[in-house]
Amino acid sequence: MTETTDAPRAPGRPRSIRADEAILEAALDLLAEGSTVEALSIESIASRAGVGKATIYRRWSGKEALLQDALRRLKPPPxxxxxxxxxxxxxxxxxxxxxxxxxxxxxxxxxxxxxxxxxxxxxxxxxxxxxxxxxxxxxxxxxxxxxxxxxxxxxxxxxxxxxxxxxxxxxxxxxxxxxxxxxxxxxxxxxxxxxxxxx
Amino acid sequence: MTETTDAPRAPGRPRSIRADEAILEAALDLLAEGSTVEALSIESIASRAGVGKATIYRRWSGKEALLQDALRRLKPPPxxxxxxxxxxxxxxxxxxxxxxxxxxxxxxxxxxxxxxxxxxxxxxxxxxxxxxxxxxxxxxxxxxxxxxxxxxxxxxxxxxxxxxxxxxxxxxxxxxxxxxxxxxxxxxxxxxxxxxxxx
Missing domain, CATH: 1.10.357.10 (Tetracycline Repressor, domain 2)
Incomplete structure (x- = not known):
């Protein structure tokens, strides 16, 4: 699972979950800091999360799919x-x-x-x-x-x-x-x- | 009324009103085209309206006062x-x-x-x-x-x-x-x- 070695480390969790979380958190942080959805790019998310773009594309088909997961994380169903x-x-x-x-x-x-x-x-x-x-x-x-x-x-x-x-x-x-x-x-x-x- | 000579001309209206309208319309057009309120400047409004910044400052104390008039124009009370x-x-x-x-x-x-x-x-x-x-x-x-x-x-x-x-x-x-x-x-x-x- 070489694609996860660039994710931040948190003890006690599988690496792939940590990478997912770092990527989703990066997208949410960028939005919360004022980035528009249109301006948000896979590149900027990858850079913020400290992963390569390929790492993101192995998990999500693109920005929309990633944002859907990020919003679900941000706002879980009641x-x-x-x-x-x-x-x-x-x-x-x-x-x-x-x-x-x-x-x-x-x-x-x-x-x-x-x-x-x-x-x-x-x-x-x-x-x-x-x-x-x-x-x-x-x-x-x-x-x-x-x-x-x-x-x-x-x-x-x-x-x-x-x-x-x-x-x-x-x-x-x-x-x-x-x-x-x-x-x-x-x-x-x-x-x-x-x-x-x-x- | 030298400050109004740079406003677009429309027959049958006093020049100063035409300048006011051109300025308010310029602000509304810029917003409608996607400018954020924060990004909107007196300079960009003046440039769009084809007037000098001084022309705007003779009429409004600043961006907030101008925008208030622009929004009133856009959305008159019911x-x-x-x-x-x-x-x-x-x-x-x-x-x-x-x-x-x-x-x-x-x-x-x-x-x-x-x-x-x-x-x-x-x-x-x-x-x-x-x-x-x-x-x-x-x-x-x-x-x-x-x-x-x-x-x-x-x-x-x-x-x-x-x-x-x-x-x-x-x-x-x-x-x-x-x-x-x-x-x-x-x-x-x-x-x-x-x-x-x-x-």
Whole structure:
């Protein structure tokens, strides 16, 4: 496995995983430092990670595939909600929207957002990051319908957008400085649920 | 008025207005072509508009003041709603969110959004653009409270975010490709109103 000898060493992990991590971390660091996705090159990632370009191409078909893995690493899908109360599940899913363990994401997501509708490749990346949470929200809403808590004719995609968009706008942009952010996820869920509750 | 002789000529308008317009249009064109706000300089705007830097500094104190005027020109405040039905007013205000007569705005707003929380100057610019619509939405909601249509204890800022964020996310980013966009403003308003209606 000669291609991994140029990766930084961390004790106790296989070398190939360390090289993967170093490469993904390099891409994320470059983005967090202000590189645009368009400006990011396999060359710049290789140089930052201290590996050769060939090492990267042995693992990924190109920049898009590498970035998909990097974004998955940065923003893992939310944990599956416990599936008890529909309201509690929605609060958990909405509350984790735009909340990120990795501090780089606050810098990277706003860089990616403006590119989303400039390139189809970028749009796919964005969708891949947000779709897992949307899927879980749909499932929670459908469970609410099955339980008779939510109207059967509810527009599920509209409900998903109402549940997530205000928090994304607030966490990524602090869009409305007048909005009280205390228990925001709970207040959003309760207002939307009131609008879509079964009569 | 020697400072305006270098502005492009358009018949029937005072020269100083023509120079103002050429300068603001130059700034907007540069942004729409992909310049970041940070990279935009008085020099590049002057060069694009075909005026001297002194011509710009006679009119604006600096880049921030110029950009504020440029954004106001690009995105004038929405027309005041007729003030008859609260629901109709909300639909009109929500429907005009993120909908722009000037096609450059689709390219400029996403460029500005990521900078919003990187620089206080940029954040003020963004707020100045969005605050007029928020003010009108608050007024419509307060009228709904006064009329007994909307609960008196409603969180107005939360309602404003619920009304606007889904459309912004959809129009600027096409955030949810599964969301049916037919009559989206009406469906958002009706769902939110159902959630905040007086009992």
């Amino acid at each position: 944990p599956e909600p416990p599936g008890q109360s529909v309201r509690e599940d929605l609060i958990m899913l909405v509350g984790s929207t735009g909340q990120n363990a990795d501090s780089r994401i606050g810098k990277i997501m706003p860089c990616i957002m403006p590119l989303v509708n400039r390139s189809p490749e970028q749009y796919r990346l964005y969708q891949e990051v947000v779709e897992p949470r949307r899927r879980m929200l749909r499932e929670a809403l459908r469970r609410g319908i099955a339980l008779g808590e939510i109207r059967a004719d509810v527009d599920i995609e509209l409900a998903v957008s109402l549940l997530t968009a205000p928090l994304v706008m607030q966490r990524v942009l602090r869009a409305n400085p007048h909005l009280d952010e205390t228990d925001l996820a709970t207040r959003i869920v309760d207002t939307v649920i009131a609008g879509i509750a079964a009569r | 027309p005041e709603p007729p003030g008859q039905s609260v629901r109709e007013d909300l639909i009109m205000l929500v429907g005009s969110t993120g909908q722009n007569a000037d096609s450059r705005i689709g390219k400029i707003m996403p460029c500005i959004m990521p900078l919003v929380n990187r620089s206080p100057e940029q954040y003020r610019l963004y707020q100045e653009v969005v605050e007029p619509r928020r003010r009108m939405l608050r007024e419509a909601l307060r009228r709904g409270i006064a009329l007994g249509e909307i609960r008196a204890d409603v969180d107005i800022e939360l309602a404003v975010s619920l009304l606007t964020a889904p459309l912004v996310m959809q129009r600027v980013l096409r955030a949810n490709p599964h969301l049916d966009e037919t009559d989206l403003a009406t469906r958002i308003v009706d769902t939110v109103i159902a959630g905040i209606a007086a009992r």
